[in-house]
Amino acid sequence: MVQGCTSNAGKSYLTAALCRALADEGYRVAPFKAQNMSNNAGVTPAGLEMGRAQLVQARAARVTPDVRMNPVLLKPEADTRSQVVLLGRASPELTALGWRERKAHLWPHVREALHSLLSEFDVVVIEGAGSPAEVNLRSSDIVNMRVALEAQAGVLLACDIDRGGAFAHLLGTWHCLTPEERALLRGFVLNRFRGDPGLLAPAPQWLEEQTGVPTVGVVPMLDIPLPEEDGVALDGPQATVDGGFVAIARLPRVSNLDEFAPLGLLARWVSAPAELEGARAVILPGSKSTAADLAWLRASGLAGAITRAALAGIPVFGVCGGLQMLGQRVGDPHGIEAQTSGTGEVPGLGLLDLSTELAPDKTTLLTTFTDAETGLHLSGYEIHHGRTVAGPNVDELAPGLLWRRGNVRGTYLHGLLENPAYLERFLGWAGLTPPTALDSLDARLDAIAARVRASLDWPLIQRLAGGGA
Template sequence: MSRLARCVMIQGTASSVGKSVIATALCRVLRDRGWRVAPFKAQNMSLNAAVTPAGEEIGRAQAAQAEAAGIPPRALMNPILLKPEGDGRSQVVVLGRVRGSVAAREYWTTRRALWPTVRDALRGLRGEFDVVVIEGAGSPAELNLRGSDLANMRVARACGASVVLVADIERGGVFAQVLGTLDLLRPAERALVKGVLVNKFRGDRELFASGVRALRRRAGVPVLGVLPYAPDLGVPPEDSLSLADTPREGALDVAVVRYPRISNFDDFAPLVAAGARVRYVSAAGALGVPDLLVLPGSKATIADLEWLRGCGLGARIRALADAGVPILGICGGFQMLGVELHDPHGADGAPARVHGLGLLPARTRFTDAKRTVPVAGAVASPTALGAIVGMDVSGYELHLGITERDGCPPFADLVRSTSGERVADGAVSADGLVVGTYVHGLFGGPSVREALLGALARRRGIAFAPTALPADPYAAVARWFAASVDVDGFLAAVGLASRG
């Protein structure tokens, strides 16, 4: 019988301390050292999702970690994905497929039944790889959740993982974070913790040397590194907390509507990296007159459309369209731009039939079937987004609903990879200023991204040279990690000093 992979688990003192980024970095560092490594997160709650080559839906962070490890993403890497829908409900995705929609109370009292799915998925990965890098969820010290834990110490105990605890010094109270978490763990759980990483440090790390010594002395485990604050490491965030960050300055202004249930907002990270200013707007008065207005994906399209109207953004979007501002809708945003959205059976929320914003002659009918499929093809029609006809497009569809055009041209001609089906995607207005598409990841490739930004710059009458994105997007996060952590010492601490 082959030996099962060793496991390293990155847990945190809280949410948003940097677990995903550190797990991604570790996947790349181990790969670069010749290990066959796979990521794993038992349960993820996120509206940033990705589609695997097999058409399975998983958390975007685990897909990125698989990319960093140099392997295709798979549903086993994130067996449970929760996608909040609002009103205390979430869609439950199990092994890449929608299981249903449940109320929070119902899920938290019945989720123990999903433990065999988690256990078997992890064991499956351990049978194929040398190392599994596991990411925890939130904090392992939530006493009220201990009995139904699926994502933290129960996982660590099941595989004998070496746990590394990550704390966020930027938010303050780092000693309380670390020592309080360790104090609340059971003795057998605390014994699994092999070290601490202090993340998001600003300033001269030598000034924290005494703090490192104090943490080591009081925690009884080594401080394996003090990692500097770095906002642009190219790792997609898991939740919308990052949208509150001050947008990075750029010569071009891209405004993205931030609905209450915004999803897949990582679509726009390549625009930021290329030098555009991408800001998220939830009030009509803050919209201004951007160079490009984007309606992104939504987990509850009709509810978010009604929110748009109620807060005044709907009217402001129509006014910007009349003023000639280019508008792009992706997925749910594309559906909102049409003339009608019909949900006869409540697939998107409560049954409803509503008018869209009326900026594209297209109608959407929601069905229970969710489309999750990688796509590739080429732009089919002229638009105000640049001279992009014929340019390659690739990404994935991830949506409910079927949209039919009424006399307008499609945005792209695509092939769905899992079936080979050829489809005409999206819609383009008669003047080319309003574009809708179902393709997530549209700006991942350089051709469309750079042509779009170039066209926006010409409309503004400014010179703009897009920053080229690195060919290897995960090399930077690996360098960031290795520059602040004694990698040999880290690997020794977690039991990976040798392959024996």
């Protein structure tokens, strides 16, 4: 099991690397994360929803994604409310429960999923969430040490040494654990290290004297991207104005932001009208709360700025919730978001002649289709509550999936820009040159696995994989 001192310590990245490295040694490997909190979700071949990180880890392990690998997915809808997705399906009943009340209902499903994977695979590589040191959450824990104890998993505790304070983080986390939990710790991992590892001495030795736990790896900072699990990616490098850029609205409840990674440094997340200056294209991304994010667009002034950009001929592209915002109206007769007006609907931006109503049942599909505009055969995935109907003043390029009116396009298909040919067309409409193509995901996983394997005490990992102490 890979746990971390903090969120964004690199747990998902390290777990993916271990899945690929162990799969390369002939093990049948499955990833597992009991509970994910993220609006970056994807769809399994069975049409069920799970966290994007576990989809990538399943790819790393070369196995078919299965919702047992992420039995609980929490999708934030507001600061104090998240939709609960249990075994791939949204659960209104569990969503209505308080945070601590959910444990009794969720833990049996987590435990069953964990043990079924343990019975079917040689190795299960488990990812924790946040930090196991949150003592205020120990009683409701179903994702960190509760899982480690259930599986009797050897635990690697990782910290992001690039942030500073790494040894204090590791020592402090160790102190917050119970003796039973500490007994599972097999090693500390210093992640994202820049420089000469020889300069770390004598700190690792000192830490082992304090805790009895050795430092078993110093993993370098790796410039090999994987799809992001959450909104941390919003704080990454932004595009410069030289040569233009693609502006992506930084919606408060943005979802599936990882699908824009192929834009590379051509992307800039924007929050105010002035930040659109120099943009050659505008994207409205997916949203977990379409009505609330529409209100934010109007309050921030971006709604008007995006409309003016569209009228000026700049390409505007909406994905899922962003598509719904580009339409004439979004109705919510069933209170799915419970943030619409008293009439049960909110007006859209009116750039596409579309009308959307949110439905109780969520569509979750892997989808392929042929785009009537470009003739390209494209693939992606759908995750939405909306049912959208086209009016006479919009071109339907793929039934129920893709629409266009002039330079404004909208789609329900997440991942459309992850199709290289479509990305090239989109950037061509904007007059931009595609970034240097990323290596395939498999090539990146291979490279990451090789680097991480070389940075860890690999004989220890082999002993843990074989069930050794």
